[in-house]
Amino acid sequence: MKIKVGIVEDTKDIREGLAMLIDASEGFSCTHSFPTAEDAIKTLPADPPDVVLMDINLPGMQGPECVKILKLLCPHTQFLMCTVYEEDEHIFESLKSGANGYVLKKTAPDKLLEAIADIFQGGSPMTGGIARKVIASLQPSAQTKPAELSLREFEILESLAKGYRYKEIADKLFISIDTVRSHIRNIYEKLQVHSRTEALNKVFPK
Amino acid sequence: MKIKVGIVEDTKDIREGLAMLIDASEGFSCTHSFPTAEDAIKTLPADPPDVVLMDINLPGMQGPECVKILKLLCPHTQFLMCTVYEEDEHIFESLKSGANGYVLKKTAPDKLLEAIADIFQGGSPMTGGIARKVIASLQPSAQTKPAELSLREFEILESLAKGYRYKEIADKLFISIDTVRSHIRNIYEKLQVHSRTEALNKVFPK
DNA sequence: TTTCAAACCGCATGAAAATGCGAATGAATT
DNA sequence: AATTCATTCGCATTTTCATGCGGTTTGAAA
Numbered sequence: 001m002k003i004k005v006g007i008v009e010d011t012k013d014i015r016e017g018l019a020m021l022i023d024a025s026e027g028f029s030c031t032h033s034f035p036t037a038e039d040a041i042k043t044l045p046a047d048p049p050d051v052v053l054m055d056i057n058l059p060g061m062q063g064p065e066c067v068k069i070l071k072l073l074c075p076h077t078q079f080l081m082c083t084v085y086e087e088d089e090h091i092f093e094s095l096k097s098g099a100n101g102y103v104l105k106k107t108a109p110d111k112l113l114e115a116i117a118d119i120f121q122g123g124s125p126m127t128g129g130i131a132r133k134v135i136a137s138l139q140p141s142a143q144t145k146p147a148e149l150s151l152r153e154f155e156i157l158e159s160l161a162k163g164y165r166y167k168e169i170a171d172k173l174f175i176s177i178d179t180v181r182s183h184i185r186n187i188y189e190k191l192q193v194h195s196r197t198e199a200l201n202k203v204f205p206k
Numbered sequence: 207m208k209i210k211v212g213i214v215e216d217t218k219d220i221r222e223g224l225a226m227l228i229d230a231s232e233g234f235s236c237t238h239s240f241p242t243a244e245d246a247i248k249t250l251p252a253d254p255p256d257v258v259l260m261d262i263n264l265p266g267m268q269g270p271e272c273v274k275i276l277k278l279l280c281p282h283t284q285f286l287m288c289t290v291y292e293e294d295e296h297i298f299e300s301l302k303s304g305a306n307g308y309v310l311k312k313t314a315p316d317k318l319l320e321a322i323a324d325i326f327q328g329g330s331p332m333t334g335g336i337a338r339k340v341i342a343s344l345q346p347s348a349q350t351k352p353a354e355l356s357l358r359e360f361e362i363l364e365s366l367a368k369g370y371r372y373k374e375i376a377d378k379l380f381i382s383i384d385t386v387r388s389h390i391r392n393i394y395e396k397l398q399v400h401s402r403t404e405a406l407n408k409v410f411p412k
Numbered sequence: 413t414t415t416c417a418a419a420c421c422g423c424a425t426g427a428a429a430a431t432g433c434g435a436a437t438g439a440a441t442t
Numbered sequence: 443a444a445t446t447c448a449t450t451c452g453c454a455t456t457t458t459c460a461t462g463c464g465g466t467t468t469g470a471a472a
Binding site: 356358381382384385389392 | 417418420423428
Binding site: 401 | 460461
């Protein structure tokens with residue numbers, strides 16, 4: 001008994017690529033594929049698939065909106081959102097709309113199939129980064145916690161906030177630029193970010 | 207019950223003079239005195255005083271920085287900045303760092319004790335000149351400089367603020383990465399800055 | 413109609429930042 | 443004694459950014 005998969009994705013190449021991948025894989029069958037949300041809503045309820053791969057950015061109606069509607073018409077279908085970036089707004093919008101998983105388009109084929117199988121069996125596949133964001137959103141007091149950072153790290157973060165370059169920070173603190181790099185590497189690790197701006201937004205929110 | 211006072215002041219004569227004055231006065235007790243911010247941070251949290259007299263110009267870490275950090279470690283301690291001149295930058299920097307009062311070093315002894323008592327009881331002692339500057343800074347008239355940026359440029363700036371990479375901005379706005387570069391180049395030119403962080407600090411001051 | 417600003421695109425280059433993989437010290441804890 | 447952690451430093455690689463230069467199109471203002 002194969003897992004019936006539907007696809008909603010506006011880019012033709014991606015849509016057909018996914019369909020081929022799914023059909024070529026043991027235990028999976030692509031029963032539908034649509035370029036727009038409207039098409040999916042028109043056709044899907046007549047023969048609901050087990051899982052729908054839903055793109056977020058669609059022409060016309062967006063993915064999350066589409067999921068909200070399809071959830072009502074196909075209550076037993078699982079929805080796996082599929083997008084290029086981990087955009088916070090869309091993640092939560094989608095999950096609130098009734099999606100149960102969230103994968104990136106750059107996901108490797110075998111990982112994608114794993115995710116489809118996972119969601120079909122009641123799991124909620126998502127990348128580590130997304131999972132973290134979801135969990136973080138549940139923390140009531142996930143506000144600024146400089147306690148996580150050491151004194152030295154906080155000092156360096158403040159220099160970063162002022163827009164200093166690494167070399168300038170090094171000179172100001174009388175340490176080498178490599179040490180500055182080290183600290184910043186550790187700061188990013190602790191804050192779970194990957195750039196100066198992200199770090200600042202996390203520690204000094206508006 | 208005496209008011210416990212800590213002192214952070216690099217000039218030995220002043221520091222010891224203040225300590226003597228405080229200890230000799232009814233109702234006050236000088237429990238700590240340090241020549242540097244680093245020393246204060248190391249020792250104070252173990253036994254936080256009620257009020258800290260903090261010099262602005264210190265060797266190594268500056269007073270306002272020190273207050274920012276100590277505020278986190280000693281949340282119930284009040285900080286009274288102490289300096290020679292009424293320097294605008296330092297005043298606001300200090301107040302934003304969490305200081306609650308601001309006195310000049312030339313303040314007469316009895317007035318200084320008054321200020322300490324005042325800040326301990328929840329007041330915010332400061333000279334008339336400083337008070338006027340603080341109030342002036344709250345007037346919206348002097349603030350809010352009009353962004354001479356175009357709509358599109360502002361849009362891109364907002365994405366920059368969220369920490370998006372150029373490629374991400376390009377995809378989100380359906381334009382090429384080179385166009386994003388162009389806009390940012392123009393934004394930097396208009397704002398007279400040379401990096402993302404500088405631009406953000408200029409347009410979205412904290 | 414000319415002019416101009418805004419929005420768009422491309423290419424190229426050097427600088428800066430992010431990241432990976434170390435490693436040594438000293439202080440504090442277990 | 444062993445372990446953890448902050449702090450310091452180095453080097454190499456990859457990615458992203460900043461910037462300079464060139465351009466087109468469009469629509470509004472002069």
